[in-house]
Amino acid sequence: MKHYRIIVMLLFSIQSFSSDKIIITGSSTIAPMLSDIAKQYESSNADIRIDIQTGGSSRGITDARKELSQIGMVSRELKPTEEDLQKFTIAKDGIALIVNENNSVKAISFENIRNIFLGKIKNWKELGGHDQPIVIVNKAEGRSTLELFLKFFELKNSDIKADIIIGDNEQGIKTISKNKYAVGYVSVGTAEYNQSVGVPIKLLPMKGIKATVQNVANGSYPLSRELNLVTKMKPVGQIKLFIDYAQSEKVNELIRDHYFVPILFK
């Protein structure tokens, strides 16, 4: 019996001695990627535990401000009223409008893209293309790509007249590569990769800027956003180490796995 007690006490003491726990809350766009980064970080730093919870960018801001969390995740640029927080950009996210390679349309204006998705433009003929109906490929609800797309084009999802709804980026690319008259949007990283390996898709420029990973990284491509971590104070100790790690080149692979663009892109 004595042994038992000692073992139990030991277990408890290990539990309480095990050092820092970092709590991170906020955007569900960043959470899956950051939890992969955290796992990789934990495997090389055994004495730290990182707990990631979602709840949207605004929760990320509020929690960080009230110090309910040590780090907040915010998948947009900070508003002027939020400048009191420390901001650390870890990656960028961009969306490319894609069509089939055989589609003769070279570019579509902002207003026309809106009208296509609202069902006001129904035929490629109206945009100078073939006389064929436009097949609209939209994303499933809850996807961050959809959210960014809707916000950029000031649309409501219930107003979009979609013909096909897809889940992940790859499914969208397969669909559009096989359907000559479809139009859809996927993350720039995935689209560029697929095009480079010969999948018959075409990335359309947005407001005259070419959709490339390079342009997303340098900030000139308009349909993109920052993925940020925020803290209330200037980070110190373990928290600083983790943020530095999340901004380092060691996580570039993980960031690309989630179809985002690393900020250290060269």
Next chain:
Amino acid sequence: MYQYFLNRRDLYIKILLGASGFICSLCVILIFLFLLKESFLVITGQELSLFFQKSWFPLEGQFNLIPILIASVLLTFGSIFLALPLGLLTAILERFFLKGLFKIIFRRIIEIYTGIPSVIFGFWGLMKLVPFINDFHPPGQSLLSGILILSLMIFPIISLNIMASVEMSPKHFYRVSESLGISRATYIWKILLPSLKGQIFSSSLLAIGRALGETMAVLMVCGNIVQVPGHLFDPVRSLTANIALEMSYATGEHRSALFLSGLVLFLLTLFLYMLSSFAEVERNE
């Protein structure tokens, strides 16, 4: 001493059997309770208004599952409508019209069908079948392509079941009808198939279960638009695809509504199996 030993072994076996039976039954009940608990939020939050909303826009607080439910039922019954004749015909072909090596090869081909993972069917459908249908009527991803892919996936279940039951059906029927000079066709249609009614019914039910639960292939070829289809070329979303598409990014009421899709699917399957057991009881009487 020996007697005692045997009894103890019997006891062990009894315990083992009892335990496995108990665990299996418990799991189904636990899954049901889990679905109920997870979908509780949306059921209490929305109550009956749930089924009168415009459509399915979870981020705008609309969770109407009716079009999705209808799509699932249409897909399932559409595919069984094609798969049942196909399964019956292939089974009869194998049993009565093929000999020797051809018979073996044909049987293996049908068996291979059941082993192909559904994602392969979906992938093939997306790359070949959908563009083909798209040439006739865009967008290609449609109720029709879903039904075609599903029937291809479920007909081997019916086919193999019928083959096995023909094999086991009493041989003297066949001998008697041969000695009476009845043609083979008459024997098959008038004597054999009526005697296999029960097996045909139960294997169709198995196939329906598979079609109803199929996720990946349906997700890839059906287009996933939430609507009650007006015709075969309209894209639809099934209950299973609904869950698979949105679960990984859903929170709060949205997540709960997806569990409700699961619950509806569970109840639908339960309903079908209860229907079949009633039919069975009636037949036995």
